[in-house]
Amino acid sequence: MKLSLRLASLLAPIFALFVAFGLSITILYLIGEDPFETFTLMYDYGKTGKSIVSILNRSVPLYISAVAVAVGFKMGLFNIGVESQYLLGALLSAALGAAVALPSALHISLIIFVAVLSSATWAGIAGYLKVKKGVHEVISTIMLNYIGTGIIAYLLANIFFEKVELSTTAPQTNLLSESARIPSLNKIFGIEDLPNLHGFLIGAFIIGFIYYWIVWKTSLGFDLRATGSSPMAAKFSGANPARLTILAMMISGGFAGLVGMAPLTGYFFKYTTDFPSGLGFAGIAVALLGRNHPIGMAFGAILLSFLERSAQILDLYGVPKEIEKIMQAVIIFTVVISYEVVSRYVTNKQIKDASKVDRND
Amino acid sequence: MTLAIKLSNISKSFPGVKANDDISLNIKQGTIHAIVGENGAGKSTLMKILYGMQKQDSGSINIFSEQVKFLSPKDAISKGIGMVHQHFMLADNLSVFESIVLGIDKASLKKMNKSKYRKEIDAITDKYSMPLETASMIDELGVGEKQRVEIIKVLFRGAKILILDEPTAVLVPQEVKELFSNLKQLKDSGVTILFISHKLDEVLEIADEISVMRAGKYIDTVQANNVSKIELAEMMIGENLPSPPKRENKPREENALSVEDITSTTVDGKKAFKNINFSIKQGEIVGIAGVEGNGQRELAESILGVFPIEKGKITLNNQEINLLNTRERREFGISFIPEDRQSQGLLMDVSLSENMILGRQSTSAYKSKYSNIIYSQANQDSQLVIENYDVRTPGNKTLALALSGGNQQKFVVGRELEDNPKLLIASQPTRGIDIGAQSLIWNKLRDARDSGLGVLLISADLDELIGLSDRIHVIYEGEFVKEINPQDATPELLGGYMTGLKS
Secondary structure, eight states: OOHHHHHHHHHHHHHHHHHHHHHHHHHHHHOOHHHHHHHHHHHHHHTHHHHHHHHHHHHHHHHHHHHHHHHHHHOOOOOTTTTHHHHHHHHHHHHHOOOOOOOHHHHHHHHHHHHHHHHHHHHHHHHHHHHHOOOOOOHHHHHHHHHHHHHHHIIIIIOOOOOTTTTTOOOOOOOOOGOOOOSSSSHEEEEEHHHHHHOOHHHHHHHHHHHHHHHHHSHHHHHHHHHHHOOOHHHTTTTTHHHOOOOOHHHHHHHHHTTTTHHIIIIOSSTTTSSOOOOHHHHHHHHHTTOOOHHHHHHHHHHHHHHHHGGGGGGTTTOOTTHHHHHHHHHHHHHHHHHHHHHHHHHHHHHHHHHHHHHHH | OEEEEEEEEEEEEETEEEEEEEEEEEEETOEEEEEEETTSHHHHHHHHHHTTTTOOOOEEEETTTTTOOSHHHHHHTTEEEEOOOSSOOOTTTSBBHHHHHHTTOOSSOEEEEEEHHHHHHHHHHHTTTOOOOOSSSSGOOOHHHHHHHHHHHHTTOSSSSSEETTTTTTHHHHHHHHHHHHHHHHHHHTTEEEEEESHHHHHHHHHEEEEEEEEEEEEEEGGGGGGOOOHHHHHHHHHHEOOOEEEEOOOOEEEEEEEEEEEETTTSOOOEEEEEEEEEETTTTEEEOOOOOHHHHHHHHHHHSSOSSSEEEEEEEEEEEOOHHHHHHHHHTTTEEEEOIIIIIIOOTBBBHHHTTTTTTSSGGGGGGSOOOOHHHHHHHHHHHHHHHTTSSSTTTBGGGSOOOHHHHHHHHHHTTTTSSSSSEESSSTTTTOHHHHHHHHHHHHHHHHTTEEEEESSOOOHHHHOOEEEEEEETTEEEEEEEGGOOOOOOHOOOHTTTSSS
16 A cells, blocks of 8 residues: 555556557557558567667766766756766767877777766866856856867867878877777677677676765765755755756766767777767666666666667668658657656655544544 | 725635635725735735735625636736836837737737837826836836836836835835835725835835735724824734743853854845844843845845855854854754755755755765765654654655744754754744644754853744744844844834834
8 A cells, every 4th residue: 555656656667668568559550550560560670689789888888978978967966068078078088088108908998988077077167157156057068069079170170180191081090909809798698699798897797886875875976966955954964056067067077078088999999980979868868767766777777778778779670760750759758747647646645644643543 | 985905804825824814894985005014924915916916715806896816816917907017017118108008919911000009008108207218228227217117118008006015125215115106106096005015114105095904804994094103013913923932041151152243235236234243142042123125134144155255254063154154054963944944044955954955065964985875764763853843744754845934943942952953043933834833843952052052042932032032133124223132122122223213
């Protein structure tokens, strides 16, 4: 009878997924495709070993991006600037990483450190503007995305790009040496016959844990959450809103800096114009799906990656694979709505229960 | 004389509070009728009901002898009621003309008949001699002019009854004068005006009749020309509320808090308080009496470190704390019961257990070697507070927002006292809560005092102040004007100093 908030927030997304599934079937039916066949195709393709590796590889940066967004959400800050934050961090760390020669552990650490630091600084600008000039972070991070894109293009084309041969057309940084590359996990799992499972997967676990630790286990995290819940109450409890705003933006940016590390140290080994982009925005959706919860967001990242991967098979069978985008959107809608419905239900129930106790005494 | 408004037996409750308790009120047409009462007396709720923003639990409303049921302000407007809110509802980037006609037409593609509206607005401004440059942009206007736009906007919609919520709060004296002459003009043309305020001087100047509300109840209606300010103050503050019985007390020798010559200015350059000197001994409750808005809130917040001071010295247990921030002051032993528990004292969407941590997240109370926040400890402590302070809740996992006001407040008081503080600042510790919770909190405050705690008590409830305090300072316009021994104090005496009648 007692429906706890925790249980409800677990049931909500599952219920939502069923609704989303139903809606997707309807849409497929309406466009004249066989829903059952489509899902079978997707499922069969998505469960192959190759696909699973690919899904996990996609999930890692997506998850980290969601973590970056979630840090802001927890304090009521909307960091839309993860996109330029991670790209800038990736570019700078790629350029520096290619310029030095160090023992492997040190080399990788340096690259990650530079990425985190530069992304955090970039995000910190938005925090500073909010505190000192009252600029809303949504506006400033969107602006910083544009500025960041410009800076990246300039740096890449004019500073970091050394044309070795005339035939090299796409601007890019030099390749990272072996010592800066994180080895794949295939050996450990005994799956040498499959494509590379990137080693940064372990990094994602660590990042999720650090996120959890900061937000739920430190007094800083308590301040963040308290400010997100009630800025005034947080202030009266001793939190310093100005300092927190800048710090939260920088932590969010710091996590953003890690987004590019999976592709950079795992398979790209350089920054080029076709370095994976868009992860910053996709992270917002994953954070919403996972309700800023470290494990919830992991499921969200895997789910979206699964859809993306498994939809690739559809083209071969003449089903428009754009159906995958529609399914993504439907899932995000239903999940967000069902969270809201459930939290209202639980709140009302709690009020009722509390007033019963009050009267009975 | 016909009645413009007749309210019969209006009641309205919110969880834990009876905001309006069986209120009946008659307002004559073509008069200025003031409603006075302290903050929390229920004036705003009553006006919101009258304007259709909230629905009464019971009771009826008659407008010009016709019984009405309002579901939204739209209904109220259609019956000729208009409201000018304390905070203006104007958009800076519209012109005066646009602001006035905004929302008049149903959204359609048809061209708006601007010249017709212009003529109507001119007719109104002429009739009531309230000149207005309709082409100006709102953000070019001064506060007084913005208010005039709001009034004309309401008249343009055909209002015959005008509700003004604390209209003078934002005005400088000259603007107040101008507003009053406009209001008189409106009255002479037959408009009925409801004037909500707690500034007694102004009310006596402008109103024909004055109704007094206190703690959600209607007290009385009097003619403005045969009532004195002191009589009004007495009615407003009241004597029939329960009051804490006195108890013998001997404060200790050592100071818990001493404040020397502190001064502070608000953002808009007004002095919040100036040259304040006082001390609180360990085991002593020092009360501060004042009409709201005279600097007592800022004073309390400046001792906690939330509000900055310009000069002076604050000493806690013989150690200067001027340079400490709020967090450090809390760690050093200042507890704080804020005047608004819901926005300042609790995280409403969070469990009681986690709320237990609020204010102590940086202390060693919930710290272990590996984590700064130990939830199991917070669980235990919150359970203790729930038991010791009779917080009625299904459990400590219940969200703060689910509790009634009295239970929320008991929890806040418990949390702030269980920490063994050196100083407690209690701002309106029993405002808007039921009598049971009130007496429990009084007892807990006194027990803490008896065991050596220094308490700074700020309250609008004068009986509470007199009953609990060992000494009372009266604050008026940011300055301490009088120290009174509670043995000799009565609400009337305090009221005199609080309103500046005595000095």
